[in-house]
Amino acid sequence: xxxxxxxxxxxxxxxxxxxxxxxxxxxxxxxxxxxxxxxxxxxxxxxxxxxxxxxxxxxxxxxxxxxxxxxxxxxxxxxxxxxxxxxxxxxxxxxxxxxxxxxxxxxxxxxxxxxxxxxxxxxxxxxxxxxxxxxxxxxxxxxxxxxxxxxxxxxxxxxxxxxxxxxxxxxxxxxxxxxxxxxxxxxxxxxxxxxxxxxxxxxxxxxxxxxxxxxxxxxxxxxxxxxxxxxxxxxxxxxxxxxxxxxxxxxxxxxxxxxxxxxxxxxxxxxxxxxxxxxxxxxxxxxxxxxxxxxxxxxxxxxxxxxxxxxxxxxxxxxxxxxxxxxxxxxx
Amino acid sequence: xxxxxxxxxxxxxxxxxxxxxxxxxxxxxxxxxxxxxxxxxxxxxxxxxxxxxxxxxxxxxxxxxxxxxxxxxxxxxxxxxxxxxxxxxxxxxxxxxxxxxxxxxxxxxxxxxxxxxxxxxxxxxxxxxxxxxxxxxxxxxxxxxxxxxxxxxxxxxxxxxxxxxxxxxxxxxxxxxxxxxxxxxxxxxxxxxxxxxxxxxxxxxxxxxxxxxxxxxxxxxxxxxxxxxxxxxxxxxxxxxxxxxxxxxxxxxxxxxxxxxxxxxxxxxxxxxxxxxxxxxxxxxxxxxxxxxxxxxxxxxxxxxxxxxxxxxxxxxxxxxxxxxxxxxxxxxxxxxxxxxxxxxxxxxxxxxxxxxxxxxxxxxxxxxxxxxxxxxxxxxxxxxxxxxxxxxxxxxxxxxxxxxxxxxxxxxxxxxxxxxxxxxxxxxxxxxxxxxxxxxxxxxxxxxxxxxxxxxxxxxxxxxxxxxxxxxxxxxxxxxxxxxxxxxxxxxxxxxxxxxxxxxxxxxxxxxxxxxxxx
Numbered sequence: 134x135x136x137x138x139x140x141x142x143x144x145x146x147x148x149x150x151x152x153x154x155x156x157x158x159x160x161x162x163x164x165x166x167x168x169x170x171x172x173x174x175x176x177x178x179x180x181x182x183x184x185x186x187x188x189x190x191x192x193x194x195x196x197x198x199x200x201x202x203x204x205x206x207x208x209x210x211x212x213x214x215x216x217x218x219x220x221x222x223x224x225x226x227x228x229x230x231x232x233x234x235x236x237x238x239x240x241x242x243x244x245x246x247x248x249x250x251x252x253x254x255x256x257x258x259x260x261x262x263x264x265x266x267x268x269x270x271x272x273x274x275x276x277x278x279x280x281x282x283x284x285x286x287x288x289x290x291x292x293x294x295x296x297x298x299x300x301x302x303x304x305x306x307x308x309x310x311x312x313x314x315x316x317x318x319x320x321x322x323x324x325x326x327x328x329x330x331x332x333x334x335x336x337x338x339x340x341x342x343x344x345x346x347x348x349x350x351x352x353x354x355x356x357x358x359x360x361x362x363x364x365x366x367x368x369x370x371x372x373x374x375x376x377x378x379x380x381x382x383x384x385x386x387x388x389x390x391x392x393x394x395x396x397x398x399x400x401x402x403x404x405x406x407x408x409x410x411x412x413x414x415x416x417x418x419x420x421x422x423x424x425x426x427x428x429x430x431x432x433x434x435x436x437x438x439x440x441x442x443x444x445x446x447x448x449x450x451x452x453x454x455x456x457x458x459x460x461x462x463x464x465x
Numbered sequence: 466x467x468x469x470x471x472x473x474x475x476x477x478x479x480x481x482x483x484x485x486x487x488x489x490x491x492x493x494x495x496x497x498x499x500x501x502x503x504x505x506x507x508x509x510x511x512x513x514x515x516x517x518x519x520x521x522x523x524x525x526x527x528x529x530x531x532x533x534x535x536x537x538x539x540x541x542x543x544x545x546x547x548x549x550x551x552x553x554x555x556x557x558x559x560x561x562x563x564x565x566x567x568x569x570x571x572x573x574x575x576x577x578x579x580x581x582x583x584x585x586x587x588x589x590x591x592x593x594x595x596x597x598x599x600x601x602x603x604x605x606x607x608x609x610x611x612x613x614x615x616x617x618x619x620x621x622x623x624x625x626x627x628x629x630x631x632x633x634x635x636x637x638x639x640x641x642x643x644x645x646x647x648x649x650x651x652x653x654x655x656x657x658x659x660x661x662x663x664x665x666x667x668x669x670x671x672x673x674x675x676x677x678x679x680x681x682x683x684x685x686x687x688x689x690x691x692x693x694x695x696x697x698x699x700x701x702x703x704x705x706x707x708x709x710x711x712x713x714x715x716x717x718x719x720x721x722x723x724x725x726x727x728x729x730x731x732x733x734x735x736x737x738x739x740x741x742x743x744x745x746x747x748x749x750x751x752x753x754x755x756x757x758x759x760x761x762x763x764x765x766x767x768x769x770x771x772x773x774x775x776x777x778x779x780x781x782x783x784x785x786x787x788x789x790x791x792x793x794x795x796x797x798x799x800x801x802x803x804x805x806x807x808x809x810x811x812x813x814x815x816x817x818x819x820x821x822x823x824x825x826x827x828x829x830x831x832x833x834x835x836x837x838x839x840x841x842x843x844x845x846x847x848x849x850x851x852x853x854x855x856x857x858x859x860x861x862x863x864x865x866x867x868x869x870x871x872x873x874x875x876x877x878x879x880x881x882x883x884x885x886x887x888x889x890x891x892x893x894x895x896x897x898x899x900x901x902x903x904x905x906x907x908x909x910x911x912x913x914x915x916x917x918x919x920x921x922x923x924x925x926x927x928x929x930x931x932x933x934x935x936x937x938x939x940x941x942x943x944x945x946x947x948x949x950x951x952x953x954x955x956x957x958x959x960x961x962x963x964x965x966x967x968x969x970x971x972x973x974x975x976x977x978x979x980x981x982x983x984x985x
Contacts, residue, residue, distance in 0.1 A: 209559040209576065210585035210814075231968065232936075299737040319740050320950065407678060408946035409739045411939075426553065428935040429576030 203439045207432040216432075223436035232420065240416040243402075244394040246330045252390055255338050256383060259345035260371060275346075278339025289332050290404035294319065297328075320409035332401060348382035349375065381462050388456065392449035395441045417441050508824045510540040512565035512815070514558060516548040517876040528848070528866065529873040532840050537831040545876060552576070559585060564815040566825050569879060570618055571807040573610075575931045581617045586810045587822055590616045596830040601884040606804035609923035614984055618808025619829060622883035625804035626788075626914040628691055629762035629906075634785040636663035636756045647791040648695055648724065651757070655733040658756040673733035675755030677743035682938040683713065684920075686802060688759040689725065689945060694800040694918060695792045696721035702922040708978050709922055711970070713941050713962055719955065720793070722948060729949050739946050747771055762786060762906045769899055781898045786906070788913040801917040809882060832880065835888045841881040842889035844870045850890075857890035924984070927976035929969050937973070940965050 172179060198213070203223055205216040227233060258278070265271040281289070296304040297318040309315055318324045356374050365373065376383075399418040406414040417437055425434025453465065517523070522545030523530065534541055544565060546554045551569075556576050558564060570577050580586070590611075593599045599619055601607045610620035630651065632644060637654070640661050645651040655673025657663065663671055679687040684701040694700055698717035702709045712718055728734045735741060735755060747764070749755045751771045758764060765786045772780035789799035809829065816822050831837060843850055843857045849867040850857040860867050881889075894900040927934075944961030947953045953961075966974075 208579050208583045209556040210580040210583050212560055294740070294742070299740070317737075319737075322952075407739050408943045409950055409952060411943055424936070428933070429556070429574055429579065430932070431556075 200435065200439055202432050203436040205432055207435075209431070219432075223433050224440070226433065227436055227440065232415070235412070236415055236417055236420055239413055240395055240397055243326060243329060243397045243416060246326060247333055247397075248390060248394065250330055251333050251338065251341075252387070254334055255341035256345055258338055259342040259349060260375065262342060262346060263349045263375070264367070264371075275339075275342075278342070280339075281336045282340035284336065286336075286398070286400035286404060289336055290401070293328065293332060293405070319405075320407060322410045322413045325405065325410045325413045329401065329405060332405075333398075344386060345379060345382060348379040352378040384456050384462070388449060388452045391452045392445050394448060395445055508539070508566070508821060508828075510542050511567060511825065511828055513541060513543045513567045513569075513880065514555075514565040515543055515545060515569040515876070515879045516551040516571070517545040517879065518548045519872060519875040521872070523873040523876050527869060527873050529840065529845060529870050529877060532845055533832075533837060533877070536834070536837050536840065537828055539828050539831075543880075556580075559812070562814075564812040566811065566815050567829065568810050568812060569621075569807060570810045573612060573926060575935070578612055578926050578931050581612055581615075581810075584813060586617045586812055587816065588615050588617060589619070589811070589826075590614070592822070592826060593619070596826055598830045598833040599826065599882075599884060602886060603804065603884065605919065607884070609803040609920070610805045610808050611924045612926050613980055614924055618810035619833075619882050619884060620805035620808045621879075621881065622886065623802065623804060623806045624887075624910070625801040626799060626910045626917060627761040627763065627802060628686075628789050628800045628913070629760065629765060629786045629909075630788075630790060631750070631758040631760065631762075631765055631768065631784060631786045633658075633663065633750065633753070633756040634782045637785065638782070639663055639665055644785055644787045645790060646787065648692070648793060651790055652724070652728060652733070655728055655757060656731065659731070659733045663756055664753050671753065672735045672749075672755040674728065674757040674759065675735050675741070675746060675749045676738040676759075677741040677746050678739060680743070682935065682942040683945070684938070686761075686800070689722070689949075691759055691789075691800045692725055693718050693721040694798050695790050696724070697792050697794060697796070697798050700800065700918050700920040702920055702977070704921055709974070709981050711965075711974065713945075713965075717792075719958070722945060722958070723955075726949050726951075730951070739950060751775070762788070762910060765902060765906060766894075766899065769902065773896075773899075784902075786902075786909075788909040789916070797913075797916040798918045799913040799916040801914065801919060803920060803923050809880070829882070833882050833884065838881055838883065838888045839890060841877045842874065842887075843892075844874045849874075850892075852890060853893070855890065856893040858893040922977050922981060925977050925980040927973045927980065929972040929976055933969055934973060937965050937968055937970050940968065 202213055202216065204218060204220060205213075206219050206222075207213070207216045211217075262271060262275060265274070294302075296302045298305060299317050299319070305318065308318075316324060318328060352375060357370060360370050360374060395417060397416045397418055399422060402414055402416055403419050403422065406419065417440075421434040421437050421441075424430045424437070456462070523543075525541075525543070530541055530543075551571060552574060555568065555570065558568070559580055593601075593616065601620075601622075603622060606622060606625070607616060607620055608614065610616070610618065630645065632654070636658055637644065640657050640663055642654055642657055643650075645654050658671055658673040660669075662669070674688075676688050679685065679689070681687060684690060690700075693712060696717040698715045698721055699712040701712055703712050703715055705715070725734070729736075729738070735749075741749075746758065746760075747768055750758055750768060758768075765784060768784045769780060772783045789797060791797045811822065811825055816825050832841075839846070844867075846852060848860075849870040850859050852858070859871070863871075894903045930937075940961055944953065944958050948955070948958040
């Protein structure tokens, strides 16, 4: 997510820059001339824009043409252009499919859990780290909590399998011994979501703190001193100074997280799925893989992917609008 | 990373757009001058797309490739593609403009069927008879590899009978038991292996049968499919009262799964059968966690090798095997595969005319001669193997040259078709004991083949099955596992079978029966 920031940020900033310059002289011919003279004047600087524009045109916008196959019956041999149009048939099939409510439910529940549990935990961890005064300890802990981020999901899944394996895993024995139960965590549908959320927390929470820690480092230290003089305790300082100071960062991160909500993480879920927990494990991402790649239904799976993306965009704009309504600075 | 799927699905288009955009403009100038598109294709070089299963693809200009080129009179330009991404690459290639003359297709996947029915490949049904090396001696297998009796490729023949029950011989001996011949006896042996202290350590911890998480759905030669067939449920489809029914709609299917469930409940089968890692299958057997594996007979050799590596002085009599088992009705229904592993297809957009097709088929005819079959599957005689008594013996002192050839054979064997059965040399096993077991395997499998029950619907591809068959199959495969694990009861399993029917299965049944009846 951290890498996403500049990508989203750059074009919007560039755009607003252009808007500002062109709207400087609001009257028609004048504006035109100013833009042209400006362009001539700065042509070499504008040239620097070219690689970026080309990159987006070729690698981001060009391929989007392929999305048209969501409205076609795509056969690779016939090509994107040669395949027959079928209108919204694929969408109709998808929404009428008995799998649809289940996929939607599973996706939303997992997304909700991740947003409701993993996201606040990141902030809490960042606050905790921020309160550590011993620099060497803080840095050590920071490094340690970053490490899981660099392990691939394959390794995380393998570790989970080792820890929770039936009759062999140490955690399987420990937890079942502690509560006198006989739960097979890896296949029990009731335990699928907790496992996924736990893995998510273990792997991503530490890494997620980076941006919040950066925001925390900009908080005015004088305010803390003033607050201490006024007799504010630690929690009061966090509540009244720290959190308001990083509020805009939290909101930006929240908007981004909500935009990514339906991307539940293909690898993680795919690796943890088996025949016994599939009913709660199937999400849009795994479904697209299963239908698209293993069944060769490219049109249909593109339809599902497109639907997911549209929902993602609606969510981003929706949250942004809400954030602005409540007088917070939005993303754009 | 979160966008994996989206990218994966879009890969064909993004790549295409990329190449189309970048190369398209560059090529435009060239094509403008060279507008005559009906120019004859130059077939002195044959372009081939094939998967490779080893670690490295053979380099062009290798010794083996040179020999194959000399024997066929063509220059080969082979695009070796990693096996794991072969299916994706196939579709990307088909969507592109630069198709090979010969493509290895790995099976009748929905993608291939759609492309073939849209006219992407030559229909070879009436053409093969003119090429002596391409006329099959196994017409049933050719039919199995066809799409509704239309042959779109030259099938790559594989031994159809491979099913074996593999057991720990030392455990049987210690408990004074015989190799089982019926499903009832298999149960008894599994029970004895679980509760009877087969390793003699006085502790428990042994399981009868080991089954790993099965990657395939129904009809993927899983231990479950095999047991169902033994019980008489048929092979995917079964003929009942003059029409075909899916094997899971038969009573025998339920009986077979009740039998397996009984063993699961009594812990004669490993409890983690839904999640166990299949790469640990041999380990569990070797380490004495489980004593029975139901799989293919070639696993016998792999297991013997494991014991041999651990103790070269004492590895005999650790592993034994038998073929298919007699079901409860006293009859033997042996489980065969469809007898092929994909086929070599000829795309129409690269081989445009009948004359070109003839040239390609002549090339494939040469590829399927006995001499080339030996090159593709054994290597170069005198370099990496010698022949004694009709068996290939790998050279003892390996040179860089022989190593290279042996390594290349792993990939080149993917181009072999064996439509007349295997015509290359069988490899001499490294010890007398292994040779003995190998010979036994041939005998048992040949005997079992006589009782093979084939899938009567193998040649037929129903339209609905192409559209959503894999999803529907999963309903049954999941329900079967859930039933065995006790998540659902027998009624639940029956409900899942009903759900299969109402979600589109009934249409598949109707279409398949129609195709089957038309071709009787």
